[in-house]
Amino acid sequence: MPSALEDELFPSTPGKFKIERSHAMNRQFHRCFASTSTMFLWVLFLIALTASYLSFQSFVDSGSRYFSASWGGIQWEKQVRNSAQIHRSGGMSVLVTGAAGFVGTHVSLALKKRGDGVVGIDNFNSYYDPSLKKARRSLLETHGVFIVEGDINDNRLLDKLFDTVAFTHVMHLAAQAGVRYAMENPQSYVHSNIAGLVTILEVCKSANPQPSIVWASSSSVYGLNDNVPFSESDRTDQPASLYAATKKAGEEITHTYNHIYGLSITGLRFFTVYGPWGRPDMAYFSFTRNILQGKPITIYRGKNRVDLARDFTYIDDIVKGCLGSLDTSGKSTGSGGKKRGAAPYRIFNLGNTSPVTVPTLVNILERHLRTKAKKNVVDMPGNGDVPFTHANISLARRELGYKPTTDLQTGLKKFVRWYLSYYGYNHGKPVN
Numbered sequence: 001m002p003s004a005l006e007d008e009l010f011p012s013t014p015g016k017f018k019i020e021r022s023h024a025m026n027r028q029f030h031r032c033f034a035s036t037s038t039m040f041l042w043v044l045f046l047i048a049l050t051a052s053y054l055s056f057q058s059f060v061d062s063g064s065r066y067f068s069a070s071w072g073g074i075q076w077e078k079q080v081r082n083s084a085q086i087h088r089s090g091g092m093s094v095l096v097t098g099a100a101g102f103v104g105t106h107v108s109l110a111l112k113k114r115g116d117g118v119v120g121i122d123n124f125n126s127y128y129d130p131s132l133k134k135a136r137r138s139l140l141e142t143h144g145v146f147i148v149e150g151d152i153n154d155n156r157l158l159d160k161l162f163d164t165v166a167f168t169h170v171m172h173l174a175a176q177a178g179v180r181y182a183m184e185n186p187q188s189y190v191h192s193n194i195a196g197l198v199t200i201l202e203v204c205k206s207a208n209p210q211p212s213i214v215w216a217s218s219s220s221v222y223g224l225n226d227n228v229p230f231s232e233s234d235r236t237d238q239p240a241s242l243y244a245a246t247k248k249a250g251e252e253i254t255h256t257y258n259h260i261y262g263l264s265i266t267g268l269r270f271f272t273v274y275g276p277w278g279r280p281d282m283a284y285f286s287f288t289r290n291i292l293q294g295k296p297i298t299i300y301r302g303k304n305r306v307d308l309a310r311d312f313t314y315i316d317d318i319v320k321g322c323l324g325s326l327d328t329s330g331k332s333t334g335s336g337g338k339k340r341g342a343a344p345y346r347i348f349n350l351g352n353t354s355p356v357t358v359p360t361l362v363n364i365l366e367r368h369l370r371t372k373a374k375k376n377v378v379d380m381p382g383n384g385d386v387p388f389t390h391a392n393i394s395l396a397r398r399e400l401g402y403k404p405t406t407d408l409q410t411g412l413k414k415f416v417r418w419y420l421s422y423y424g425y426n427h428g429k430p431v432n
């Protein structure tokens, strides 16, 4: 019986011809069918080939992601857990972001030394010499602090860290620092100080239990405020640099997370922190390097030839303020991303409360280094600097027991001693 398909192709005619044609048609049909099924098989084969190629690609991709990632795996988890181990009763386990940074290193060491668990995270970016950050990491390693190499924008990594350790506190110090560099690389400030901060807060808000957060804001939020000394209640809506603006934004953003999710949050306005293991981009550090190398230094001068002044604050005092903040932070109230009640929201100035002019800073360095600086005094360029800073620290004194004890003379002496032991006199390579 001819099939409907045959009928359609060859309309029926009577006689032999029909029979012969019917045979011919059958052969034709089988050839046709055979070629259709061959085609069908080819199509199937091609689909299967494409599918297996795609899945192989994704396997290779995820495999290479897995293998190239500097985190994950049993050994890594063990290091994280060991580092987070608490060795005193009532101690805390703290995730320190920016742990290979200046303040991060000192805070991590202080926490570890008193028996708290500490895990660091740092992206080791090249804003300044990463070898200094690696040296700080080595120092921390000798004290049992493990630093994970990764970015605070990597929420998979942060989730993994919180899956591995139930951190009680986060000390969030990772940031793009520097006031004047914001004109060169504005996006880096948005990446770290805004996007990175939000990523940290998102992970913390979802963690169960939620940690308490202490984070680094900045004296620069006071911007053009001229009420002296600067109090936490003064206006902070006139930032003079993008850096300041991102730190101010951070204060608003953290307030939102406190309000919606019940995260306990403390923001610390650091005033020009200096000391051993410091940041090479800061004036006291770069001046020291240039003075020792016989190179000129540029000293900015304010309007009407007024000297610029800063409330330079020694690192050990800042560390005490950070630990005091962690100790008094109070608990976050939320869980699984839901607020269960009001949680503390605090902001403190951490300064020295005795501003010193930049030329005086240079005089002190000259004395400690026993070398005269080649000074080049220029008018302050409009690059985000403010003429002076001066902290009122009454609030921190009352709430945290914060009491700075190191004056600039003493602090710079300690810095210079460290500098010479680390770099030697020529600032070639670090002296081991």
Ligand SMILES: O=C(O)[C@H]1O[C@H](OP(=O)(O)OP(=O)(O)OC[C@H]2O[C@@H](n3ccc(=O)[nH]c3=O)[C@H](O)[C@@H]2O)[C@H](O)[C@@H](O)[C@H]1O
Residues within 6 Å of the ligand: 177, 178, 179, 217, 218, 219, 220, 270, 271, 272, 273, 281, 282, 283, 284, 298, 299, 300, 301, 308, 309, 310, 358, 385
């Ligand atoms: O408190 C803060 O929140 C900030 O403190 C720090 O900023 P600043 O107070 O600007 O420190 P720093 O650069 O050391 O300049 C000190 C003085 O030297 C002057 N200065 C600087 C460089 C130079 O070549 N010449 C000069 O006169 C300069 O004009 C200024 O008067 C941190 O870097 C910043 O990340 C942030 O934490």
